Amino acid sequence: MNLDALHRVSLRRMLIVLLLAGVMVGSLLQVWLTWHTARSAVNAAFDRSLFGAVKAIDANVSTESGGLAVELPYVLFEFFELTANGSVYYRVATQDGLVEIGSPDLPMPDAPLQDRQPHFATVEYAGAQMRIATYQRSLPQSVGGSSDTRLVIQVAEPFASRDQFSRRFIAGALARDALLAALAAAAVAAAVAWALRPLRQLRQEVAARAPEDLSPMDTSRVPRDVLPLVEAMNQHILRNRELLDSQRRFVDDASHQLRTPLSTLQTQLAFAQRASDLPSVQAALAAVREQLRHTIRQTNQMLALARADSCDVQAEAVDLAELASEVTRRWWPQARARQIDLGLEAAAQPARVLAQRELLEEALANLLDNALRYTPAGGRVTVTVGVDGDSASLGVSDSGPGIPPDELGRATQRFFRASNSQGTGSGLGLAIVASIAKRHHGRFDLLQASDEGGLCARITLARR
Structure with a gap:
């Protein structure tokens, strides 16, 4: 299974599996540590008991007679043999082995002994595994004709008793670890279920929503780690709602604005059909042509507004001065036909922005169309490109009648026309520019033109 397939598994199941795997690995490590620690503790306890037997024998060693004598603590040895579950062997001898008591064949350690420091070793003796404690100390005088004054005491016990005790001890520790592992696994499953509860509630909330419900999801109970995902989903919902609202507005606007021109066209065509003389027919067809021109322009404006509201901006580096020069030259024939002085003023600094060139051309074309339409003959229209710190502006000012100050706030509304406007218009040009x-992510301002005396419309964008 690759990583992509693994991520498609249920989050709850994946978390439980991963956490339980961690618990299992930790439990196995704990079992190993418990076994190792328990064996060490059991060996240490039994070795201490074995050394106690050595010290008991050492306390009963006598050399007063010139020889080596040991009065064995039989009660202690009987108890020791009982707990050892077998025979206990001992040996008391000089280091050279010339004088010895007990089992003479008990093996000596390979390493040199240190005085009064016990040495423990596991050896094969008498057909069984034995644990031997060896202890050495100095005698005040030589004994039994031996010149060696070092006394060696050894005690050996079988491993059976400590093996049995170790098994019981380790079995109890393992049972405890297994119980703790089971409790940890149950706690992990419960914790994962509790932690994922807000996600289940969120899923139920989304599933229970009506198809037309595009309100943002409540993030008050969403975990912090999931909050960016829910916020991104809310942003997506908001964009879809704006898109649907834009489509709904377009349908409403089209049904409202096109019904009257189409009815007028039908009436004019009916009049042309009924007219009997050529001048009347020509007059009716001229009216139809004018009405069609107005309807086509209004339809194009509505389509442009819908596109501006809903399209994704494909940003690129745009030089506002170069764009303004190109669009302005395109509108010079219309300006000359209306006897209007159309000019361009661009800042010396580079005015580059990240934008979609086609949309900015559409915006500037709408501003120029409005300015040329409402500026009287002999007037002035000026396209300006400015730079102010981190922002660049693209504007159009004219010497026309402008918009009354109390109506500037509503000038960008759809189908709004100022009270002092004359002629025909769709009322969508400024709405398109604002959109x-x-x-x-820029700003659109409408001001009174200080130089021209009419209206100044300006788009402000962040510089690249």
Whole structure:
């Protein structure tokens, strides 16, 4: 199973499996540590008991007669043999072995002995595994004709008793570890279920929503780790809601704005059909042509507004001065036909922004169309490109009648036309420009033109 397939597994199941695997590994490590520690503790306890037997024999060694004598503590040895579950062997001798008491064939350690320091070893003796404690100390005088004054005391016991005790001790420790591991596994499963409860509630909330419900999801009970995901989903919901609202507005606007022109066209065509003389027919067809021109322009404006509201901005580096020069030259024939002075003023500093060039061209074209439409003959229209710190602006000012100050706040609403406007218009030009500026996270301002005396419309965007 690759990583992608693993991530498609249930989050709850994956967390439980991973955490339980960690618990299992920890439990196995704990078992090994328990076994190792228990064996060490049992050996240490039994070795201490074995050394106690050595010290008891040492306390009963006598050399007063010139020889080596030992009065064995039989009660202690009987108890020791009982706990050892077998025979206990001992040996008391000089280091050279010339004088000895007990079992003479008990093996000596390979390593040199240190005085009064016990040495423990596991050996094969009498057909069984034995644990031997060896202890050496100095005698005040030589004994039994031996010139060696070092006394060696050895005691050996079988491993049976300590093996039996170790098994019981380790079995109890393992049972405790197994219980703790089971409790830890249950705690892990319960903790995972409790931690994922907000996600289940979120899933149930989303599943219970009505299809038309596009309100943001409540994030008050969402865990911090999942909060960025839910916030991204809310942003997606918001974008979808804006898109649906834009589509709904477009349908409403189209049904409202096109119904009257189409009805007018039908009436004018009916009049042309009924007219009997050529001048009347030509007049009716001229009216139809004008109405069609107005309807086509209004439809194109509504389509442009819908595109500005809903399209994804494909940003690229755009030089506002170069764009303004190109669009302005494109509108010079219309300006000359209306006897209007159309000029361009661009800042000396580079005015580069990240934007979609086609949308900015659409915005500037709408501003120029409005300015040329409402500026009287002999007037002035100026396209300006400015730079102010981290922002760049693209604007159009004219010497027309402008917009009354109390109506500037509503000028970017759809189908709004100022009270002093004359002629025909769709009332969508400034709304399109405002929507394009918003899509680029910029600002659209309408001001009274200080130089021209009419209206100044300006788009402000962040510089690249």
